[in-house]
Amino acid sequence: MKWRNGSLRRRLVIWLLIPLLVISSLMLLEVRSNAIKSTNQAFDRALLSSALAIADRVVLIGGKIEVDVPYVALEMLTSAAEDRVFYQVSTGQGEFITGYEDLPPVPEQFLPLHEEPVFYDAVYNGEPVRIGAISRYVASVRKATRFHVLVAETMGTRTSLSEDILASAAARQILLIMLAAIIVWFGIGQGLKPLTRLEEALNRRSPTDLRPILHDVPTEVRHLVGAINQLFGRLENSLKTMQRFTADAAHQLRTPLAALRTQAELGQREKDSEKMRQIMATIAASTRQTSHLANQLLASARAAPEGLAGRPFERIDLCEITRSVTSAKVPAAIESGIDLGYEGLTEPAFILGDATLIEELLKNLVHNALIYCPDGSAVTVRLEKIDHQDAVRLTVEDNGPGIPVEHHKDVFKRFYRINDNKQEDGCGLGLSIVKEIAMRHETKVKLSEPQGHSGCIFSIRFETAAASD
Template sequence: MSLNARFSLRRQLVTRLLWPVLVLVAVAGILAYSIGLHFANLAYDRWMYDSARALAHQVRWIDGSPKVTLPQAAIEMFEWDDIDRIYYAVTGAAGEPIYGFDGLPELPAALRSGMSPAYYDGMIDGRTVRIVVLRLPAPGGAEAVTVRVAETSAKRNILAKEILLEVLVYQALLAGAASLLIWAGIRSGLQPLAKLAEEIMARTPADLGPLLADVPQEVRPLVHSLNDLLTRLEATQAAQKRFIADASHQLRTPLSALQIQAERASRENDPDARAEALRRVNASITRITHVTHQLLTLARADPASEARQRFAPIDLARVAREVTTEWVPIALTRGVDLGYTGPETGAPVFGEAQMLKELLGNLIDNALQYNYDGGRVTVGVAAAPAAILFVEDDGPGIPPEAREKVFERFFRLPGSGGRGCGLGLAIVKEISQLHDAVVLAEPGDGGHGTRVKITFKSAPAQSFS
């Protein structure tokens, strides 16, 4: 899995929130500018309209024809403006000049009749002008008169620039504030993740307890999975530590003894004594091999191991018959009658065959080892209602107070001989637990001997399909 360094939740959130907000701010700015411009133009248009009306008042009808007479003071008042130039004109019905400036841009065809007042734009001397048109109906059916006032657009342009500047400043402030709020919001929103990361960073391999950071609901599944993993890691680590402790404890002494025995054998000159010393070396090696085997089996059967991943449907009856057959020759050497009772095949369980063989081997080994010579040992399987596996002997039995203790690691009944190291039943218990089965030591039939019984959970039918 490759980590994408560019993939950052914060960056993603910022990009996804900030850009739309900035676009919105920009759109709002454009709207504010055009609304401001519209109303400013409206105000100037009104002012021009008022001028045109004042001029219209001066139109007199003398002998049915229109005349305009304006005192110089009034003309100056009309034209007075320190920024813009103002032009005015009164024309007759056919457009013939009656009064005022003669060079106003021609009326557009659409405005020649109809609406009054009307406005249009044009050019005078290379400068844009805004023009208001006012039409005066003539009294007594005489010809109509058109009054027009034009104004260059310097003031309008200055105001447009001022509005634009104002809007830009406010939009910039707004965008800045929005970015700041978004950034701070995302930062504080992601704070719990940062805290979680800190807590994980602070962990050492020895500190595998659950994570306690208070995280938002959305992150809780992640923390749950992490805690699950930590729990399993902790169990694995504990199992490993226990194995190392057990192994060093169980192997160190026999290995030192073996070394001494081997040295002694090498120094021995007498052939008989040498043979005896070598026999001891051999016995030690056998014991060490056995302990090592038991320790490794126990480690493999640990619930924290990966054994469950190898589980498959297994025919318990077949496995039991196979293992029993393997042990018959050993039973014969001890004069023990080893037999099997149960179905030929069947008794399905979900598990691992090698482990179940190990389990059964340990039980048969015990039953042969701790039985009287010439005793009887029975391996049994029952399929219903749940699969059951048992090994029964008619030996001395296990005293009631020790029936639980025998499953502990390294526990042996006082006086138990043989090469045992006290791990067999611990292995049986671990393998049983791994298979969700329950193990029990009880007296055999008629209250004699020992029966160790393993009851499996009835396996769901689909596990075997």
């Protein structure tokens, strides 16, 4: 909705004004009720005074009630020219004596009338009136009887006074709301100035400047700035990974591609079929090596702890992955004359991790063993529980020529290769990928030598995942 995407200041002011208007409306309703109540109390006293003045002029002569209504009793009620006064005197049995006979009677809920006066609203001749009623005794030597006095007044003055009080209160409320809106409008503007300065600082940055935001900001947006800083960090890491991948690819692929181009040009000029087959074999081998290098570069980018492998971990079965990868590598091992086998757990072993990366880790360890071990060697993949720990150990062991101890600390570096190694299939990325994937899973890869024979043992410890993880 456009309103939701509008100005934050406008939205805050609107959300302030809505409850203020509701509260003000409720307050004005209370003011109206109190104004009507107060004006009625004031004017009802005048009604009562007139009724008492009339009652004082009621006498009993010869057993008959007579009334001499004084003009002053009605004059005190005429507070404004638009108001009119009516009265009625009747016996206790309701017989009309004098005044206006058709005045609205006393409502039943107030009957019978006693000494206490009652007041009620009614309509007389199409106009709203306020009526006060009292009941008194009049007595002579021989007789005593009760009579009722009703005095009514039109409500023009009362209504005008109530409306004036209400209008005055409404004007004050409207002024207060307007002042509050103005203060809040400018106050929010002042409160948002740190965000404006932050916007200006970000606009001054270059596209590659992904440093954390260190500006002072209101408490309410610190979490937002923190999230932006985390995003900047992830973007910076991703850019570094992409830049590293681009640089590595440009550097490592340049030589094999140049060799391929040279071999292809030689093939175009070569007439001898035998030499042509040799050239094609060389091209095929170079193509395989280049393809392997490209795959390793992509795997390295995926495994980078700071880059493209930012997917959340899941609960995966390490035993199933280990046995599956080992089985998939058996044909390549047979072709190389190497005995590849699996030992250890057969039941599920769950860990928290990325299945694709774990597969890549194990593939690289097995691939390294297969290409560097001579014909007739044995490679064993082993998965076993660690005693008294909620952990398992993944091991790849071979009985090949091994790695000299002085190279152990360097073999996990990118593009590092042992100088006296005769193999051409490697590219120096496999073990660095294994190390990075292990780091992604908050563990380490350990290189050691087997007891009693040559070769290498690569082992990695993984924490097992509980059923609720």
